[in-house]
Amino acid sequence: MSATDARPATGRTASTRPEPRWTHVDDLYADGAWTRSTAAARLPLVDPATGQEWGSVPDCSADDVDAALSAADRAFRTGPWPRTTPSQRAALLLRIADEVEARAADTALTNTLENGSPISETRGAAANAAGILRHVAGLASWLEDEDVRPFPAGGAETVVRRDPVGPCVLIAPWNFPINLMVVKLAPALLAGCTVVMKPAPGTSLSIRFVVEACEAAGVPPGVVNLVTGGGEVGDRLVRHPLTAKVAFTGSTPVGRRIAAACGELLRPVTLELGGKSSAIVLPDADLEQMSAALIRTCLRNTGQTCYISTRILAPSERYEEVVDMVTRTVEAAPQGDPFDERTVFGPMASRAQYEVVRDHLDSAHAEGARATVGGRPADTERGWFIEPTVFADVTPGMRIAREEVFGPVVSVLRYDDIDEAVALANDTSFGLGGVVFSADREAAQAVAERMDTGSVGVNFFGSNHNAPFGGRHDSGLGVEYGIEGLSQYVTFKSIHRRTG
Known part of the structure; x- marks a missing residue:
């Protein structure tokens, strides 16, 4: 069949589309619970193959953003998550992977309705996300292994610690909404960080399956949080005083604005942007x-x-x-x-x-x-x-x-x-x-x-998954995947001590 032969109307209408698990929702996920948004504004979800609206999500308010980041901050400062061992966190990542895979069919259906990606593409999203989680879980030893370095002149040594950077804002694009979020979520969690996730406006429902998987796996309240919204919500998250780090995948123009904000605030940022390869x-x-x-x-x-x-x-x-x-x-x-x-x-x-x-x-x-x-x-x-x-x-x-x-x-x-x-x-x-x-x-x-x-x-x-992926020049800053991707979510501390 040629592309021309395959190009007539899809034959699918709003009445014949597959039925997703969620359509119109009015909540965000914060502190371990789905909570009604205080926002009046909503964002439509439209099936690209038919042009028909089939769902909607809140365009979250400033109060919603505060609630999500406050939950992440409390969980980081006073909760158990950063104080567990990397091996314990790795075990939970493995449970999340299993729960993500168990939701593969629903995730694929919703994803295809959101952005029109062929079902042959989206059907593999859950398995790929689970693969990322399992691979990152296998990196726990990098965080646990003792790293002691002698002074060149002798007489002392330094213990190098890799501490979690803090509450992270994770912003994913619409083209691969599951995997491009999980590639940020997995290393952030293993490092001991808490997170607030924001998907692209048009792909704001499929990511709920990842949140549901985290909840089912036993992630403590406040460690994983979710808000939905457009650019204004993203800007609030990036500039919020409780945000310790930002990870963004998307267009180069938006990436420049995020980089400028993070530079002004001296806030670490990872950017995976556009390309012309x-x-x-x-x-x-x-x-x-x-x-x-x-x-x-x-x-x-x-x-x-x-x-x-x-x-x-x-x-x-x-x-x-x-x-x-x-x-x-x-x-x-x-x-x-x-x-x-x-x-x-x-x-x-x-x-x-x-x-x-x-x-x-x-x-x-x-x-x-x-x-x-x-x-x-x-x-x-x-x-x-x-x-x-x-x-x-x-x-x-x-x-x-x-x-x-x-x-x-x-x-x-x-x-x-x-x-x-x-x-x-x-x-x-x-x-x-x-x-x-x-x-x-x-x-x-x-x-x-x-x-x-x-x-x-x-x-x-x-x-x-085992090698760094990142861009040069206008394609971004920092990397994802591998040990190098995990290192984006830690802050280093050197403890010097005498050996004599």
């Missing part, structure tokens, strides 16, 4: 192998993934061959109802994102890019669908080659030699992901070493 196709690349990895590497989640390589850099001598392969691969991937098991490309997550992508398509056409497939909004009766698009004859100065699109759009640029390919890959204000395709792994490794970015894959791209 490149896939360098070396002259010897196996294009069939590349085709098999293309969608996940360059267009995952309907192009709504921060690290994907949406700029494909092809050697001049194989340029048309690469364009043909990319076009055929994208054209063959079905677009449609995200609840259809066959769907690869769903809708944009919101009308606002749909308009952003439309604007980028118009810009690409106006600047002379050639659409080999797609290149326009999909012809559907409802929902926010953009045709999966491949642009050829793209030059480095075009807007489509420089700005993050966050939609089902890839551009193919040409290069004449490896030095030019590396220069093109590095000619961006971002530095998050990247990939090199080649039949020669050593040659690919050598090119990867030259790319100015936080992560690079050879013939595939994936996130390793």
Whole structure:
């Protein structure tokens, strides 16, 4: 089935949609209980495949934010959580992992209704989140092992302690609302911190399954708290006097504002922001192998993934061959109802994102890019669908080659030699992901070493829970995953003592 064949209306209406566990709620989670919000304002949740509102959450008030952070602060200062051992906290993380997995089906259904991610994508969210929790639990020894360092001149030594930083504000985006929250939650909890979570407005219900899992696992009151709301709520959380640290995943413009606030307040912050990554196709690349990895590497989640390589850099001598392969691969991937098991490309997550992508398509056409497939909004009766698009004859100065699109759009640029390919890959204000395709792994490794970015894959791209993931330049500050990600939630203390 071609993308064009798969593009008619979804056939799903408000009356035929799956029924989620929650729809319209009026509460936040603070101090171990669901509490009615004092806010009058509400935020709608809209199914991107139909454009129909199906749920709503409170746009939490200043009093709600105070209640959540006060609970987190009390639990940190006077509660048992920071005073338990890392091994004890790790055991609880393992119980949370089991409880998250037990809610996999409900989580996937709600997530797909919220942001339109294909069910084949969201069905794995709970298992991946559980994997993160279990891996982080295995890092407890890093916090427990004695770290004693001698003075170089002798006669004394220093005991290095890794203390929890305090109440943390965790803000996650709408594209992967479960995993991009859990990758913050797991290390914060293991370190002994308490947290207040704020999901993106449009994906504010699926995260309740994680809160429910924490409660079922026995997390003490006040350790995990949840508020919902828009940018004003996020700003209150970031600037609140009880906040000790902020972790944010989202757009670079919002990240800059958070960084400025945290800099003013001398507050530690981790930022995972946007990207404009490149896939360098070396002259010897196996294009069939590349085709098999293309969608996940360059267009995952309907192009709504921060690290994907949406700029494909092809050697001049194989340029048309690469364009043909990319076009055929994208054209063959079905677009449609995200609840259809066959769907690869769903809708944009919101009308606002749909308009952003439309604007980028118009810009690409106006600047002379050639659409080999797609290149326009999909012809559907409802929902926010953009045709999966491949642009050829793209030059480095075009807007489509420089700005993050966050939609089902890839551009193919040409290069004449490896030095030019590396220069093109590095000619961006971002530095998050990247990939090199080649039949020669050593040659690919050598090119990867030259790319100015936080992560690079050879013939595939994936996130390793055991290795740091983070961006350079406009793609962020700090890292997530691995020991390095755990270290973002501790503050170091040195205790000096004589040895004689």
